[in-house]
Amino acid sequence: MPRSRKFDAPLRSLLARLGEERGGRGGRDTVVDVLVRGRADFTPEQVGELARHGAEVRTVAGDVLSAGVPLAALDELAGRDYVVSVALAAALFPERGACGGPVPDESG
Numbered sequence: 001m002p003r004s005r006k007f008d009a010p011l012r013s014l015l016a017r018l019g020e021e022r023g024g025r026g027g028r029d030t031v032v033d034v035l036v037r038g039r040a041d042f043t044p045e046q047v048g049e050l051a052r053h054g055a056e057v058r059t060v061a062g063d064v065l066s067a068g069v070p071l072a073a074l075d076e077l078a079g080r081d082y083v084v085s086v087a088l089a090a091a092l093f094p095e096r097g098a099c100g101g102p103v104p105d106e107s108g
Contacts, residue, residue, distance in 0.1 A: 004075075004078070006078040006083060006084065006085050006086050007074070007078065007085075007086050007087075008085065008086070008087040008088060010087070010088040010090075011032070011034065011074075011086060011087060011088040014032065014088060015071070015074075018030065018071065029070055029071070029072070030070065030071050031056075031068045031069065031070050031071075032068070032069060032071065032074075032088060032089075033066065033067070033068050033069075033088070033089035034066070034067055034068075034069055034074075034086050034087060034088060034089055035064060035065070035066055035086075035087045035089050036050075036055075036064070036065050036066075036067060036077065036083055036085070036086050036087075037063055037064055037083070037084045037085045037086075037087075038063040038064070038065070038082050038083060038084060039063070039081075039082050039083075039084055040063055040082070041062045041063050042060050042062075042063065042065055042082075046080070046082055047060055047065065049080070050065075050067065050077060050080070053073050053076045053077055054069060054070050054072070054073030054076070054077075055067040055068070055069045055073065055077060056068040056069070066089060074086065
């Protein structure tokens with residue numbers, strides 16, 4: 001399976017858009033937040049391997065982990081046989097201060 005087939009549609013779209021905007025270079029140093037699904041629960045060795053390939057692993061919950069990954073490392077990450085899919089992470093509550101917006105005051 002080609003590595004890019006492990007990417008979800010929003011991630012593929014982002015990669016295509018960045019590639020077009022930067023004349024095909026794709027902003028290789030840009031870090032994207034992703035959710036990675038594994039074939040089974042991630043082992044400490046697998047998490048370490050992903051980190052050595054540039055992933056800043058944040059949370060591991062069984063067979064899912066969240067990480068910040070440079071664009072240049074996405075293909076390598078997706079190439080691991082224990083990685084099933086890579087999805088672009090999305091804010092759960094974007095109206096609550098995401099994207100530099102103010103956090104609503106809930107004090108009363």
